[in-house]
Amino acid sequence: MATIEQKGMYAKFPRSGKNVSFTHYCPGCGHGIINKLIAEACAEMGLQDNTIFVDPVGCGVFTYYYWDASHISAAHGRASAAATGACRARPDAVTIAYQGDGDLGAIGFNNAFQAASRGEKFGCIFVNNSLYGMTGGQMAPTTLAGETTTTSPFGRDTSLTGYPLHVCEVFNQLKAPVYIARVSVADTRRIMQAKQAIRKVFEIQRDKKGYALLEIIAPCPTNFKMDAQKAAEFCINEIEKEFPLGVFRDDTTKAPEESSPVEPSTSPLLAPKTVPLFASCAELFAEKDAIEPAIDDNTFAERRFKFAGYGGQGILSLGLTIAEAARLEKRHTLWFPSYGPEQRGGSANCSVVVSGTPIGSPTVEHPDVLVCMNQPAYERFVGDVREGGIVIVDETVPVKVDPPAGVKLVVWPAIRMAEEFGVPKAANTMMLAALKKLNCTGLSGESLETALVASFKKKPALGEKNRELLKKAEATA
Amino acid sequence: MTKFVKGNEAVVMGALYAGCELYFGYPITPASEIAHGAAKWFPMLGRTFVQAECETASVNMMFGAAGAGKLSMTATSGPGFSLMQEGLSYLAGAELPSVVVNINRAGPGLGNVYPEQSDYTPAVKGGGHGSYQTFTLAPASAQEMFDLTIKAFEMSAKWRTPAVVYADGLQGQMMETVTLPDEDPAIPDFSDWAAQGEAKTRENLVKSIYLDAAQQAEFNRHLQEKYAAMAADAMGEAYLADDAELLIVGYGISGRIARTTAETLRKEGIKAGVFRPITLNPFPREQLASVAKGRKIMTIELDAGQFADDVRLNLAKAGLGAEAAGVKMVNRMGGEVVSVDEAVAAAKEMM
Numbered sequence: 001m002a003t004i005e006q007k008g009m010y011a012k013f014p015r016s017g018k019n020v021s022f023t024h025y026c027p028g029c030g031h032g033i034i035n036k037l038i039a040e041a042c043a044e045m046g047l048q049d050n051t052i053f054v055d056p057v058g059c060g061v062f063t064y065y066y067w068d069a070s071h072i073s074a075a076h077g078r079a080s081a082a083a084t085g086a087c088r089a090r091p092d093a094v095t096i097a098y099q100g101d102g103d104l105g106a107i108g109f110n111n112a113f114q115a116a117s118r119g120e121k122f123g124c125i126f127v128n129n130s131l132y133g134m135t136g137g138q139m140a141p142t143t144l145a146g147e148t149t150t151t152s153p154f155g156r157d158t159s160l161t162g163y164p165l166h167v168c169e170v171f172n173q174l175k176a177p178v179y180i181a182r183v184s185v186a187d188t189r190r191i192m193q194a195k196q197a198i199r200k201v202f203e204i205q206r207d208k209k210g211y212a213l214l215e216i217i218a219p220c221p222t223n224f225k226m227d228a229q230k231a232a233e234f235c236i237n238e239i240e241k242e243f244p245l246g247v248f249r250d251d252t253t254k255a256p257e258e259s260s261p262v263e264p265s266t267s268p269l270l271a272p273k274t275v276p277l278f279a280s281c282a283e284l285f286a287e288k289d290a291i292e293p294a295i296d297d298n299t300f301a302e303r304r305f306k307f308a309g310y311g312g313q314g315i316l317s318l319g320l321t322i323a324e325a326a327r328l329e330k331r332h333t334l335w336f337p338s339y340g341p342e343q344r345g346g347s348a349n350c351s352v353v354v355s356g357t358p359i360g361s362p363t364v365e366h367p368d369v370l371v372c373m374n375q376p377a378y379e380r381f382v383g384d385v386r387e388g389g390i391v392i393v394d395e396t397v398p399v400k401v402d403p404p405a406g407v408k409l410v411v412w413p414a415i416r417m418a419e420e421f422g423v424p425k426a427a428n429t430m431m432l433a434a435l436k437k438l439n440c441t442g443l444s445g446e447s448l449e450t451a452l453v454a455s456f457k458k459k460p461a462l463g464e465k466n467r468e469l470l471k472k473a474e475a476t477a
Numbered sequence: 478m479t480k481f482v483k484g485n486e487a488v489v490m491g492a493l494y495a496g497c498e499l500y501f502g503y504p505i506t507p508a509s510e511i512a513h514g515a516a517k518w519f520p521m522l523g524r525t526f527v528q529a530e531c532e533t534a535s536v537n538m539m540f541g542a543a544g545a546g547k548l549s550m551t552a553t554s555g556p557g558f559s560l561m562q563e564g565l566s567y568l569a570g571a572e573l574p575s576v577v578v579n580i581n582r583a584g585p586g587l588g589n590v591y592p593e594q595s596d597y598t599p600a601v602k603g604g605g606h607g608s609y610q611t612f613t614l615a616p617a618s619a620q621e622m623f624d625l626t627i628k629a630f631e632m633s634a635k636w637r638t639p640a641v642v643y644a645d646g647l648q649g650q651m652m653e654t655v656t657l658p659d660e661d662p663a664i665p666d667f668s669d670w671a672a673q674g675e676a677k678t679r680e681n682l683v684k685s686i687y688l689d690a691a692q693q694a695e696f697n698r699h700l701q702e703k704y705a706a707m708a709a710d711a712m713g714e715a716y717l718a719d720d721a722e723l724l725i726v727g728y729g730i731s732g733r734i735a736r737t738t739a740e741t742l743r744k745e746g747i748k749a750g751v752f753r754p755i756t757l758n759p760f761p762r763e764q765l766a767s768v769a770k771g772r773k774i775m776t777i778e779l780d781a782g783q784f785a786d787d788v789r790l791n792l793a794k795a796g797l798g799a800e801a802a803g804v805k806m807v808n809r810m811g812g813e814v815v816s817v818d819e820a821v822a823a824a825k826e827m828m
Contacts, residue, residue, distance in 0.1 A: 015682060017689055049676035052545060055684075064682050070672030072544035073684035075567045078537035081529070085541025085549065086672070088499055088525050093545070093674020111537070114530040275520045280661045281493050282478075284521055290478045293656050320652075327481060327654060334619075335481075336651035339507060339590070360737030362651055362730065365816050 008039030028228025030218020058100035059133040077108025080115040094205040095122035101140035119176030123201035129220040137223030141165035178210040180248040184217035186235035300356030308349035309373025314428030319350035324451035326354040433473035484622040485510035491626030496662040499549035501538040507646035508580035511552035532557035536564025543573035544683035546671025552578035566605030570685030574633035580649040583812040591812025592645035597783040615728040619653035713761030718768040721750025727777035738820040766795035
């Protein structure tokens, strides 16, 4: 005689490592019923090939023994984060996270909440049995006031542990979820309602409508320390009083604009921009006038530069111009800026190394060339300059400290010239004129000029303007 | 084709060229440019960027994406890397490929955003729970930030263990020229084990749990055999080492300081050479031993000596106990960097 198979569940559980046909759930446990409803819904809707189940840590950890579909078994509390990864990786699949009170309500609450807030395209089935089952009946965020558990042995004291956490009600404050409901599996009528709600969660995922949260109240006779019937009655008479059943939100039948309670902003400052699309990395990173790689040349004496001043004086871009000129001449080069809180204090500095051979240490301990646009920078770095090196300071800097012996000091009117030429922002270009005129970079004037123009790639007119300013400064100073 | 980019940007480019399809991340200085680059470039190639709510989420999103058969990555710095250790253990336990970039800042605690190499132990030895290992690479230039990120994805997929690209704050911020390949990558296929939501992967199960002790023991033996085999992919670089009397050992930025130190010492008549590990796990033990025998050895590092201890351990395991016992260290902590001057002085004292 033919047998009727349980839909969506394996007949026996080979993934358990034992060829058994009974689940690990205790008699009267709500998980067993919920597992069957989920497996049935998945199978009846023809989604077994398309579903990725993300399993929790807790009593639900072994759902992969039972459900005939692919599974990812996540870390404790992280099923919603893992489901985010899975549904983003496989947008065509149906992703379902299965979580309990500890997993979702406590350790992983923020992951679940933020996933809901982002409107991730997965369904989250949250089993609330008012305590931690797997670890031995401890208090959960969902434990009722006065409820006895192994970590609230005198009953949950709300003056010390707060009140039961209402997950559906909290998530219902979010804009993105399309479906939020609470059901129960405490009796036959409730089980039939739960079945419909579970199907709904699968439908939402199949149709790519958005995030769905389904909370299911479930009895835990073992940790309630009651028989199955009394445990079910406890769910109906006590848990449901605190956690009323019902549909908190169902936006699945509404058009997207109807379900959106907040008007989108009309401010041009908040207008989203179109993402330009590229077919390949090569296309995305293609560069006009790409520069050839550096070549080794032992005859070129390595030069180390330090540029320092206030933020806004163009110190960092002056350094970048030197590095660009070095690249044009196929020299090895590197550039690095002061960063982090250092740059927020109003000062800025950067280091540049130009070399004929691969560069070892990137730090510029002893610059050959130091350019200072303000007094603190001068006083901080002047003592480090290498013998035979050069210090260029803006004429506004009071030189109260002498440079070390054998170091040449040049006072240059960068800031004044920039103001006289009517382009106060171009003080760094004025400094470049000094570097060019003093011939202290080891790089040709032509490369410096080309690099300067290239630094205004996005505003070509400014590039030409700066080229003129550079020439004018060289002729003037 | 070349580009002049920050090390952090080179990492994102490397990931894209490696076929990484998803980026999950939470910003942290000095790694944030990686998130910035990913937020811009991943969508421009039709790939996915998700700003996670925390580093715990980032690494578990990677767990889900990798479990679903796609290459993904995240980038962080010390405090975030600490938060990811549990996730790295799960990734290793479920044998999932994925890449975490750690741009080391100064610690412990909040520390500061300047360079250190003080996350050596969690980055190299598996910082989470259980006996697992990551494949850990230590780039020393923007080019290597690019190349070794690609390598990290390759090795992670080959060995089915998470890979760590381990660099520091200075490298993240520093701009250098990077040469990019002409070809885009092939996207790997993991359908033999991944849960992809397709008929062919319906039987697949991604998990790190073995409730039965005998099964866990067998799985752990498998992992350890795999980690031992990874040694075949160890990489290191020797420079001026053939006739060296003093071998300076350092990785990442310290490897570059070692290079200038050796060049400086040579100018002063001291035969110095350099060994720079490029993979830290697997450690290039044989390569190091081949240039370390009979030499004096000095490490340069930005930590309290975690690296020097590992050099000693590897020398000793390679049968060079005397060399191991003689290892000296020059180090800096707190965001300061070892200067060539002090490294040269320390080296001279040994000679």
